[in-house]
């Protein structure tokens with residue numbers, strides 16, 4: 163009987179494992195395909211089912227040395243980093259306040275309210291505002307637009323981390339001679355550092371990946387990487403090889419960094435909701 | 439002049455009144471134990487004294503300095519929290535020196551004091567560890583060390599031993615008392631464990647329902663509880679309570695099982711309290727102490743070691759008694775047992791108000807209302 167159960171456990175494990183492999187294959191295949199494509203010589207790029215060919219570096223050379231993509235990467239980096247820094251500066255104290263001063267679940271969810279709307283609703287007012295401020299086609303314009311969704315997400319993300327820090331820790335710091343604010347940055351912030359790192363990366367990825375706002379608000383010199391990638395879709399057709407290279411550049415850093423903070427990412431995504 | 443004075447402290451959370459008029463004076467160097475059941479407001483009171491929460495009404499004085507509206511950092515108080523609240527990202531040394539540094543003590547002095555206190559508590563080899571690398575008992579010591587090193591004018595302990603296992607708890611209890619003898623620091627020690635309270639306090643303050651029920655030495659509180667709340671809370675197993683009536687200097691329990699003579703007590707509905715320790719075997723008391731002899735049936739026997747708790751049934755009423763192990767030989771669950779009570783140890787309480795009715799010599803001395 164016991165042995166039978168053991169056996170059954172093993173077969174069901176086998177079943178689950180094969181499911182997992184299928185799922186992984188479905189998820190990972192496009193990456194593999196893009197990688198393969200990026201190495202194809204130009205005449206084979208548009209032929210999907212060729213797997214054996216002479217590896218060529220021409221796409222990589224074209225993109226890295228003869229296109230605007232490096233500038234677009236720098237733009238995306240600047241936008242992402244500045245957005246995240248501002249979002250953390252605003253989101254940390256906000257999340258701390260939501261965590262410490264009694265806030266209902268509804269209040270907490272209202273942080274994400276703007277996220278629930280389709281961005282198409284937001285873009286028109288944002289465009290008009292930025293136009294008035296002469297910030298269209300500037301990196302600051304994109305940063306401001308990105309802040310509208312990165313701040314709420316970072317705030318939401320951090321609430322859960324602050325909730326896990328026992329209140330007594332800052333009480334102790336205040337008894338030990340700190341002001342409330344000193345207790346916050348000398349004791350509480352260092353304790354939630356993993357959360358800060360994860361929130362920063364998550365916020366950065368949101369900004370880095372954004373295509374919608376950037377497409378409408380930038381052009382020319384201020385184009386971010388996703389917009390530039392879309393630009394390979396020209397009226398002469400899709401420049402598949404170059405596009406593949408740019409896509410790889412866009413996703414690989416994100417994948418690597420996310421891997422290191424995955425544990426904290428999952429924790430943060432639960433946000434402040436779990437405690438209720 | 440008392441070191442700490444609480445005047446009519448009130449604390450409300452919304453509509454919920456947690457503390458309702460606490461008056462308390464702590465003398466210099468005194469070790470006061472504040473005891474009460476969970477949720478009675480002990481932590482709240484400590485937080486008010488520390489300045490972590492604001493009083494709804496009332497005044498807090500340290501010496502003659504009114505600190506009611508001061509920030510925690512301005513009060514010169516150290517507190518040991520129930521969960522220790524060690525800074526997890528700092529080493530033991532950094533934990534202990536944090537408060538001194540925040541107060542601008544110079545580095546050499548900080549180091550000297552931290553090492554001195556660490557040696558006193560036997561934690562000097564732990565100074566470079568992080569809190570998560572310490573056992574519960576070690577964390578406890580660090581938390582105490584962090585308080586001691588500051589040399590504050592008042593120590594607050596919030597159930598510091600409740601997270602330790604039983605053996606460590608008794609050890610730390612003794613050690614804390616030794617520490618207090620050494621430092622003579624004014625201390626408020628909170629616990630929900632009445633046994634801990636009895637064994638530690640010079641002075642015990644019993645808190646319940648947001649008011650101080652009684653204050654006194656452990657003996658006062660054990661032998662002369664002023665009301666049913668205190669009587670029921672102090673002592674383990676807790677006091678047996680029998681509803682009954684007094685008329686014409688005679689108490690009779692409702693079912694008539696127990697009848698005893700009384701002296702100088704008014705007629706009316708009362709509750710008779712008998713501590714399990716005050717139920718004896720006939721051989722233990724002299725004949726004139728046999729105020730009441732009862733024939734009971736033994737329901738349950740719980741052996742604790744040298745002593746046993748037995749649950750007795752008399753005409754449907756349950757009584758718990760503590761007897762010495764040697765008396766267990768002839769008896770078993772289900773058999774009969776004759777027990778006697780010493781009437782001097784009876785506690786009578788008003789059935790309506792719950793207040794103590796006996797006025798013995800002690801009560802006269804203390805001027806406690808009967």
Ligand SMILES: Nc1ncnc2c1ncn2[C@@H]1O[C@H](COP(=O)(O)OP(=O)(O)O)[C@@H](O)[C@H]1O
Pocket residue numbers: 451456474475476477478479480481482483
């Ligand atoms: N910040 C707060 N907000 C609302 N109610 C509270 C708060 N802190 C404590 N209470 C309430 O006050 C009462 C006493 O709590 P506490 O002082 O922690 O009790 P104890 O420490 O004696 O177990 C409890 O009923 C608790 O629910």
Ligand SMILES: [Mg+2]
Pocket residue numbers: 477480481482596597
């Ligand atoms: Mg408590």
